Amino acid sequence: MSVISRIIGTGSFVPKKFVTNHDLELMVETSEEWITTRTGIRERRICVNESTSEIASKAGRAALEAAGVSPQEIDLVIVATVTPDMSFPSTACFVQSELGIKAGAAAFDVSAACSGFLFALDCADRYVKSGGFSKALVIGVDVFSRLIDWTDRATCVLFGDGAGAVVLSAETGARGILSSHVHSDGSHWNMLYARGHVETNPFEKEEPKEAHLVMQGNDTFKFAVRTMGAAITETLEASGLKTEDIALLIPHQANIRIINAMRERLKLEDDRVFTNIEKYGNTSAGSIPLAFDEAVREGRLKENDIVLFVAFGGGLTWASSAIRW
Numbered sequence: 001m002s003v004i005s006r007i008i009g010t011g012s013f014v015p016k017k018f019v020t021n022h023d024l025e026l027m028v029e030t031s032e033e034w035i036t037t038r039t040g041i042r043e044r045r046i047c048v049n050e051s052t053s054e055i056a057s058k059a060g061r062a063a064l065e066a067a068g069v070s071p072q073e074i075d076l077v078i079v080a081t082v083t084p085d086m087s088f089p090s091t092a093c094f095v096q097s098e099l100g101i102k103a104g105a106a107a108f109d110v111s112a113a114c115s116g117f118l119f120a121l122d123c124a125d126r127y128v129k130s131g132g133f134s135k136a137l138v139i140g141v142d143v144f145s146r147l148i149d150w151t152d153r154a155t156c157v158l159f160g161d162g163a164g165a166v167v168l169s170a171e172t173g174a175r176g177i178l179s180s181h182v183h184s185d186g187s188h189w190n191m192l193y194a195r196g197h198v199e200t201n202p203f204e205k206e207e208p209k210e211a212h213l214v215m216q217g218n219d220t221f222k223f224a225v226r227t228m229g230a231a232i233t234e235t236l237e238a239s240g241l242k243t244e245d246i247a248l249l250i251p252h253q254a255n256i257r258i259i260n261a262m263r264e265r266l267k268l269e270d271d272r273v274f275t276n277i278e279k280y281g282n283t284s285a286g287s288i289p290l291a292f293d294e295a296v297r298e299g300r301l302k303e304n305d306i307v308l309f310v311a312f313g314g315g316l317t318w319a320s321s322a323i324r325w
């Protein structure tokens with residue numbers, strides 16, 4: 001029988017500090033009304049003296065506990081992030097160390113911005129299905145609060161920090177990842193990017209460049225609606241499913257208007273689309289696994305339900321996958 005990657009546990013973590021729209025009114029020229037009506041966001045969580053690997057490890061530990069799997073059983077750790085603690089080692093290596101995952105397990109990071117978790121899930125699925133790896137920990141995490149310009153009202157109101165995780169197990173039943181698709185178009189890299197802190201060497205003469213996140217909001221919005229719609233169709237077709245089969249759609253939580261546009265296009269009822277953007281804003285790679293964990297813990301899923309994930313992000317990147325829960 002062929003191997004399927006089943007998600008046997010989920011976990012998530014968000015920092016304690018929350019920042020409301022009213023708090024932001026005191027920092028930039030914005031309003032509670034503008035932020036809620038244009039984005040659906042009411043508050044977001046922000047890391048205070050907490051690193052990406054710390055919040056990733058907390059989400060990972062919760063997923064291991066939910067799965068009833070010990071760190072010693074994990075042979076693959078993939079962390080999706082564009083806000084790692086360091087250039088190297090990878091955040092996954094820090095997580096491996098923090099959680100006591102066995103030495104010799106493979107641990108590495110994946111960079112695909114807000115689509116990162118689905119790229120990491122796709123990667124782990126292929127590793128598991130090809131044999132040699134029986135239990136994988138996949139984490140999506142970002143700390144965008146350290147990447148954005150807190151004086152730029154067009155971007156600082158949109159993002160928050162958070163992490164989510166799943167444990168995959170190599171199994172032979174019908175439940176698991178049914179199909180998974182990842183795409184990129186690097187020619188539009190400048191629609192959404194962050195250089196980060198760029199050093200020069202003594203042989204270069206570089207003018208300092210913008211280190212913070214830069215985004216063409218309107219273009220990204222249109223791109224998101226277009227690609228996520230196409231990605232859902234692709235995944236449904238590849239899995240032999242129809243829109244009616246979707247028990248729960250878990251989209252990247254970037255803007256409630258993007259999610260509603262997609263929901264209307266698919267003619268999905270409200271209760272078949274999971275959103276938690278009002279509480280966390282856009283947590284980039286953390287967004288889908290954080291939403292998924294909440295949906296699981298709220299009892300929104302029953303055995304054999306079809307769940308669809310769909311995301312888009314900087315790169316540009318977009319991705320989708322379908323699972324039988």
Ligand code: UT7
Nearest residue numbers: 029030031034038114153154157217218220221254255313
């Ligand atoms: O994970 C991927 C990350 N990126 C995204 O998902 C972003 C996708 N894009 C969006 O979500 C939306 O384009 C935004 C929420 C970023 C912007 O909403 P919009 O409806 O596209 O607004 P806009 O950019 O067309 O701006 C409308 C107005 C502008 O003023 P004028 O030029 O009409 O006078 C902005 O300056 O709103 C102004 N504005 C604000 N006003 C109050 C922009 N940001 C703010 C703000 N508060 N925070």
